[in-house]
Structures are given as C-alpha cells and as structure tokens.
Amino acid sequence: MKRELVYMDAKSSKFWNIELAGPTYTVKYGRIGTDGQLVTKSFPDEATARKEMEKLIKEKLGKGYVDAAAGGASVGGEEPAANGLIPFVAFSSINRREEIGENLGTFIGRRVVDFDPEKPVKVDVVYRFRGDWEDNEIIPNLETFLATNAAPATTALVFGAWHGDDPELTPASLIEVLVKNQARLPDLAAIYVGDITSEENEMSWIKQCDLSPLLKAFPKLQLLRSRGGDGLKLTSPQHESLRALAIETGGMDVSVIRSVCTSSFPNLEYLELWLGTDEYGANYSVADLQPILSGRLFPKLKYLGLRNSQRADELAGVIVNSPLLQRIETLDLSLGVLTDDGARSLLLLPLNTTLKKLNLHYNYISPELVRQLKTLPMTVDTSKPSELETHDEWRFVAVGE
C-alpha cells in the first residue's frame, strides 16, 4: 500500500510519500526536486501499522497536502512539469492568512529570486522583477533579462512592486514590454502581476490595468495570477489553453466579474477570485456570480475559490445548490467573513458531491458548527488565526483594513 502526496504554496513545494510493507511503513519526504529523507517505523502487526499510516495521511491532508497524481505533479526526486504542464497543486499561492504579508518564496513550485542584472542568469529559478525606493529600474532590468539566453527557456515570471515610489503607477508599461518581446518568451506559462506586500503597497491601493494583452501575447499561458483590484480589466477574456486564473483584490469591481462570466477559457481548471469588501470597491452582488455557479462556463473546473469575501455567508447559501459541486474537487471560501450562517448552509451540501476538500481557513464559525462541518465526507479546513477565536464584534475579511 502506497500513497504519494504533495504540497505547494507561496513558500514551499514538498512531497511526502508513504509505503506500507507488512508491519512497517516508510516515509520519504522533502523538497520537490531533491531526493528527500527516509523515515521507517515498525509496529507489532500490520493492522496497527496501517492504522498509524492512515492517521498520518489524514493529518497531511488536513494540512493541505493533496495526492500527487490528482495534483498532476511528479513526485520525489524529479522535476515537476516535465511534460510542460504546471502541476495542478502549484496553481495555489496563498494558503494561510499570514502568507498575504509575504513576498513569494516559490511560484509554480519553483524558487523565486529577484532578478539582479549584475549576476549570471539561472534557469532553475523563477525571476521576480520589482521597483525600488531609490530608482525604479524594473523596465530596464526586464529588458536586460529578455536579451539573455535564459529568456527563451523561461516558463514563469513574477512582477513585484512595479510602482517604485509612486503608488499611482500601473503595470501597463511593463505589460507593453512583455507583449513587444513575446517572441523572446515562447514558453511562458505562468505570470504573476502583483507580488506586492502591504509593506510595499496596500492591496486595495495597487493600481492595475488591462491584463488581457498578456492572454493574447502568450498562447502557452497556463496560469495568470494578479493582485490589486483598482483599475483591473480583462477586456478580452479569452485563451485556448489557460488552466488557471487567480485574481486577488481587496474589493472586486463587478466589471471584472462580468469579464470572467463572459470569458472563453475552455481549459480552465482553477478559478480563484478574491472578492473583498464594499469599502475597497467590491460592488457586485452574489447574483453577478451566477454564470460561474451555474456550472456552464468552465467544463474542466476542479477548483473554485471565492475568497476574502465579505459576503461569504451569502455565497455559501447559493453555492450548495450549484451543479458545480457534482464536478469540482475543491471549494475554497477561505479568508472571508464566513459565520455560522454560512456553515449551516454548507452542512446542506449534496450527498453526491464530488468535493474532496472544503477550505474554510480564516472563518468566524463557532466550535459547535466546526464539529458538525468535520462530519462532512471530505477534508474540511476550519483553521483560523487565534484572534478570530476571541473577538466577536468585528467581522472582517483577511485583506481589507
């Protein structure tokens, strides 16, 4: 008996394999791309060993590990994405509230490094480009990089604080440079426009622009992730092979939701929307999300994240009736204002749901309802920062204030 799990987020990419042979199990674990370490443990009999093994597996699943095969990732010792496909688990980035305040450590499972024009270029990392408080060299640095031999082999790029010392600056000129140099980036598969911490600029203050030129310029794009809702547009939301779209905002404008709802992403497997609060520009109603919830839009969808939402309860109430729940594997309502009301709705999930994971991290659910949610036939993450256990009066999304 064998089980292979992987975990990926903004900081790490790890594998964890366990194999049972008689009364002994062997765990192999480590960073993806390394050989990892071995731990062997023996028990008096096979039944005990099996029980212990199942306990460990449950623990790992609770921590966010997923089956390697389902995640589309290769395991232990090999590089992921050997077939050019980004492992499904590598689409997610922020898993925990506290990670919102940090710059990326990894992106699509690979280490993120700030591009330094004075250092020799590497091919095994993902470069991040960002501005600087002294002089903003982000465009010249990007142009320098594009002229190197590393550019044609590049599969992923991360853009951080492009605004330097002027928070009003959008990434438009950055995108222009990328589009102009599309021939230099034939294999570009993943882009993050907005690896910006609140120390650099508040999420709700980040000035975005129309990101659809990227969709048009890079036909091999699989993942588009962005942060910041102000000025964000997807005027031409279509792409043949895009597999993942993630839009992080402190408040999402209804026009962005409409663009997603009128999009043509036939291969989309992963959709993550941070809806935010009215105070920071969220002006949608749950009805605006109907085209997504109806299940018609994205036939290949496996993950739906409606995160950081002030209206998480309302969303939960509508979503339990969505046909998507007979198709997708993960529903993510984390980082929002989900209370007992929303939890009660979720208890009404259809019995024949295909959901394997329900992510409710950062919630305002009472211990009693948490207990009830845990009886659902799937992995339910109800973890929360300690301050949410005590404060009753203020209910706020993870990114807002």
Next chain:
Amino acid sequence: MNGASLPWANSCRLGLIGNPENRRIRDFQDAVEGLGRPRPPCLAYTDLLRDEATLGHFEADLLRIDSPGENAAVTRALITRGGGPAQPHMEFGEIRFLREYHQGFCEILAAIERCGIPCLNSPPDISVMFDKWACHQRFLEHLAPRPPAELAPADYQTLHTKMRSQGSGRIFLKPLHGSSASGVCALRWTPHQQQLIAPIRIQYKRGEPILINSLEIRTYTTVSDIELILGLLLPQGMICEQWIPKLTLPGGAIDLRVLVIAGEARHWVIRQSRHPMTNLHLGNQRGNERALTEIIGQPKLKAAFQVAEQAAACFPDSLYAGVDILLDAKHRAVVGEINSFGDLLPRLLHRNESAYTAIAKSCHAQRCAI
C-alpha cells in the same frame, strides 16, 4: 566566569544614573556583580532632579547613564525642568511636551557633563542621539546610509499642501525627541486616499482630543483623524523620512536591532511585524535568524553589521549604542535609528555573554585600565 582576570583597575568605581526601580538598573547591577565586582550604586534621576549637588557626593569614577523613561515622576520633573508647566497634567501614556521633556533631559545631561566624571556614553553624544534631526545630520556627515529625510513642517496645513502637490507618497513621521515608537506615524497617500498607521489612540479629555501612546498599532484612514493626530504631533517637532519598504520574511516585515559595543556589532535581534513599526514592545516578535540568512546570505548580513558599526562610529564618545538597521528589498542596509539606551536585550547572548555583561566587561577593558 572569572572576574579576577579582568583588567579591572581597583581604583575605578562604576556608578549608574537611572531609575533604580527599573529592570535596566537591576539587571546591569546583577551583570557587574556576576563578574565578581562590587554592585555599582545607582543615583536616581528623582534625586538628581531635586538637587544636582547629589552628583558631587556620588562616589564614582565612571558613569553609566541609563534611560530616564518609564517613571511618571521623572517624566513630569523633566518636562518642568525643560520649560514646561510646573505641574504638567498628563494622562498615562499621553504624547505631549516632547520638546520640553527633551530639553529637561539635555539640561540634566549637561549637569552630568559639568561634574567631570567620565561616562561610558558621553552626555553630548546622548543628547544628539535623542535628537533625530541632529542624528540624521551626523550620519550624513559620516556617510552612513540613511533614508532621505527632512524636517517636517510644524503644522498640518503646510504638510497637507505639500502632500497634495506631490500627488502621492509614503513617509515615516517621527517625533524629533520621541523615544522608541512613541508618536511614530507611517503615512501614505494618493490623490484619492490616505492612511496613517501608528501606535496611537485618540482620547478625549474634557472635550479636547489627546493622543495616547498605545501598545496596539492602529490604522487611520479618514482625513479628520489624520489631521487631528498630526495637528497635535507636528507642532512638537517631527522629522519626515522616506518609508522604505522593508524586507519581508515568513511572519512579516523585519528590521535588525544591533548592539554595537566598543566598535563591534555584538548582540542582535530580528524584529518582525505585520505593521510598519517593528518595536518589540508593540506585540511584535523576534524573527528567525536562519530564515533571514537563507534569504539574504552571510555577506549581506555582514554588510548590515558593518553599517551598524559605521553608525555607532559617528559617536566616538560612546562605548555602545543600539542601532536599528533596515534592509530593503535588495537587502541593502540603511540606518533607521540609533539609541543610547538600546541595550535592553534580555536573555540574548553573544559569545555566551548577555548584553549587559558584555558592556560591563568592555567598559573595564576600554576605560578603567587607562
């Protein structure tokens, strides 16, 4: 520890000036005793403020001047001494009379200087370290890397006009004579919005707003709150520094507190926060050393220590100083602040010595042997 082997001249008697009830004094006395030396006496600021002549009777050949803070009676007396009211009425933690407090402290420092007893950190150095603008000038003269800074206007309207003409920006406003994070505001604005983040609470006393130093960092976003806070702080004198985005590690943004003793960067701690202020008393945490070195590498960490040593070297008449080092996104080190009383680093060991033990040992090696 073998105290007998220290180059401790027998004729040299160390004396402390401070608030005797404060742990700073107790811990330092313990550290000296731990080296096998007599427990140094402490001259209390309350006594010194009542009668400067007490200095003349204080039997010491070498003085360590410690913080006058955390004692309400001393605070009030320093304010009065510095030209404030005879009976300053203040709420606990109220941010008021900063200028007068500083002036009073400088006068006491001058009195200590006049008494002629050598000090581990010289009174003139300490008074410069407690004046952020003077400090900034000193750093510039000695080419220590600093964020761009200027004196802030003394009224909100002028600042506001300036902010509007710039369109957007991000600055730290720090009281010229504040201690630790008291009164420090992180301010950022665009033409459409503004945000002031500070460990400050607005309170009303007989209908009048006052500012209270709070252990909780708050974010103010309305123009009226920001105007109220800065309207009370700016007239007390502030320095306006560019807000450099700090390096973030898992757990939040960080800076370093490095204690430089006798020219050498010794004890250091990573201060980490989800807020722009990393001061440890504000509920922030010590950061993970390994995570930092993994990200920036040993050479950049060494460079940061060198910048701390360079900052301390701007004060050649001081044996030690706590230097706050900011690391920007490119891991370059910039001097945030320097603090003559920045040696309160309990439980932190370097070469198996506490900060106070290291200072006590060093003062004997450096000064008393002369």
